[in-house]
Amino acid sequence: MLDQLIDRMVGILKVLSAVCIGGTMSITCADVIGRFFGHPILGAVELGVLLAALALGFSLPYAHRQGAHVGVEILYMLLGKKGQAAMRLFTGVAGAALFAVIAYMCASYALDMKASGEVSMTLQLPLHPVIMVISGCFWVLMAVQIYEVIFSALKEIVS
Amino acid sequence: MTPVVAGVLGTLILLLLFMTAMPVAYSMALVGFAGFAYVINMNAALNLVARDIYSVFSSFGLTVIPLFILMGQIAYNAGISRRLYDCAHKLLGSTKGGLAAATVAACTAFGAVCGSSPATAATMAVVGLPEMKRYKYGDALATGSVAAGGSLGMLMPPSVVMIIYGILTEQSIGQLFIAAIVPAIYMTAWFCGAIWIYCRKYPEEGPAGEKYTIKEKFLALFELWETLTVFGMVMLGLLTGVFTPTEAGAVGAALILALALLRKQITWRGVMKSFYETVRTSCMVLFLIAGATLFGHFLAVTRIPFEMAGWIGGMDLPSWAIMGLIILLFLIGGCFIDAMALVMLTIPIFYPIVVKLGYDPIWFGVMIVLISQMGVITPPVGINVYVVQGIATDVPLQTIFKGAMPFLVALILGTASLVAFPQIVTFFPSLF
């Protein structure tokens, strides 16, 4: 049940991420073609960059769930089954704490940006919503991480 | 505890964390955060984390990475890379390690449209690894050649590190670019030599295939037309100023997608799969860069890079020995810190010394790109190796580092030969 819910959420974010990266590609190409004929798209660079930032945010839980991030297992391999589970618990909690810090601080950064009135250079788009979305993605990432820790490492230690 | 001691300790803790199977990107972010909190203060570190992550995610220069990866994914899922390697196999497959040599050469060629080293490694890994596996190449050689090939992509103009060097030292970027072409080809030859020797020692890593007749080889060349068309269009667009190198990724991805759709080589499912794989891999690469940025900021406030550079610069040694020490510093520094940051931190100290020793500034620019690229394949923080491992998930990291080793040796020897014979670098630009 919880499993399905998480997969569902990660899946939706994955689709959003793909759409955003497609957006970056399309806007850049449209700008290149437009410029060739003397009509570049004003602010295409900004839009492309912001979409890419959103794409990376949305992809965080998916990449994590897919085990995309590279790790070294030299020490880990030397441990026994229980030891490995304990180490997973330790790194899992450390990771979740890191994501919580990032999520919280990104939210605070977004609020700072909102209060400061800072906007993008050419189109004058507000930047804080993008940072807020990235913050939200890190909260989801943290939830996924905690779920994984509880259901894999903890289970093994208890059994 | 002085900042320098904190920096050394932080690095040791990072090494320890690395071995716990915690993702490298997370470890670097964690240690960078904790270290910055120790050296500066907690509040600053908390704010730094959010800002570094956002600034990497929203960096204009880094948007090429997802777009080039997308290009590689589409080429793979549309079977374009398969046909490319079939052709390379017919042409060069009868030589031991021939496909690896072709991959390295392709990295250099790809470097002519892409200015970023991890982007080159990622794209070529997506395209080349499954194909080399298909032809029974060993994991070490296959992954090592794409990881190391990325560094040649950086040497071949356009190149981000070279632009930074040009601005830092007020050297003509155009001259630097011209000067880098010959060394890029020269280093490709060294890499091919490394492959040849490696395959003599480990023949099973790069097995020779069957021989083909001249006619078959000639016909195989026609298989290349689609790739060459896209590559040619991107090159042409770059050279005639239709778009910038940063835009080349988007244009390349769109062109190859259009080509695959037009020739009905890719299904809708294949397109979606390409996009999902792209965001997965891009997230891995950019989180890695974000982690390295955080860790780099921690090392910067410990002042270790400045201290080391100043220490080397202050020594009274013959010029070749100073050059050797600079290379050594980049080799060691590159183990822990991102190439671009290292260039920015140390060039201002080294540049006046090197010029005073009588070395040519353009030559030194080429050397800097070369030696900064050694760091991308050395353990423990070898960004290209991690990038490749994130794509070849079934290959252990140690295997990739091992596979990159012959190329590192080739890089060092090749660089040494450029110190001994600087004419290899300086002759070609002197014609202009």
Next chain:
Amino acid sequence: QLTYSHMFPPTHVHSKLMADWAQEVEKRTDGRIMIQMFPGQTLVKGSQMYDGVLNGITDIGMSLFAYTRGRFPIMEVADLPLGSPNGVVSSKMIKEVFDTLQPKELDGVKVMYITAHGPGLVHTKEKPVRSLEDLKGLKLRATGFSAKLVSALGGTPVAMPMPETYQALSKGVVDGATFPYEAGKGFRLFDTIKYTTESQAVAYASGFYVVMNKDRWNSIDAADQKIIEEINNEWFEMTAETWDKIDVIGREFAKEKGVESITLSDEEIARWKKAVAPVVDEYIKDMDAKGFDGKKIVDLARNAIKKYSSM
């Protein structure tokens, strides 16, 4: 022990000037205050500098107001095409705006000093620009406010980071760019540029700030604060003059590279001025909407330029 971050490459003249400031502070406070420099965005990015100082990531920071559009509405007045003739006048103008209005937007930090660069001019690669008609349809690299200036003059603004401009110019992605003479040397742009239009009459300037974290500033004792303020006053003058000095060097470099300098006729200048007037009007309207007195700010800046130009 303080950290000082900025965005200039470590080999730049301004980089050395800032390092000299730091040394002067160390010297005159007898080493009670020590400062470590982090040039070239090695610690904080230019666009995140102000925020970085606010949050203590760096204690002192130097960057450009224009990097964070909307954050400094009043100080952005310098980016308008008001036609300041040189860096000293631009700097005195922006200083006067700051001193007179004491804008709230800089309340979070302790301002060390604020300067502005020399006139941002129109440079082109192939087509000489002698009249507004020549500019029509030309693609010029410009971001933020200067993008508006380019549009108003009839050109097409193309946004890209400064380090990338060299490559874009040499390959013809853009036909030209707007920048002060100084940047033409620093970013090697005169390797490709062939014509400079002396468009001083509609030139923009950009404000540069040096600011310190407020808590850090308050932790310094009053006597040392006074010493630093004195040094700041000296460095304001020196920095303002340096903007012009490096513009002269940039101009010589351009000459060496064979760049042709184009002077506009008086009637052409009048046309250019008329063309850019809507940019200023738009700023006034925007500021009024935000609850400021837009006209007052622009008049203050205009009068300051007039006053200091005739001195």
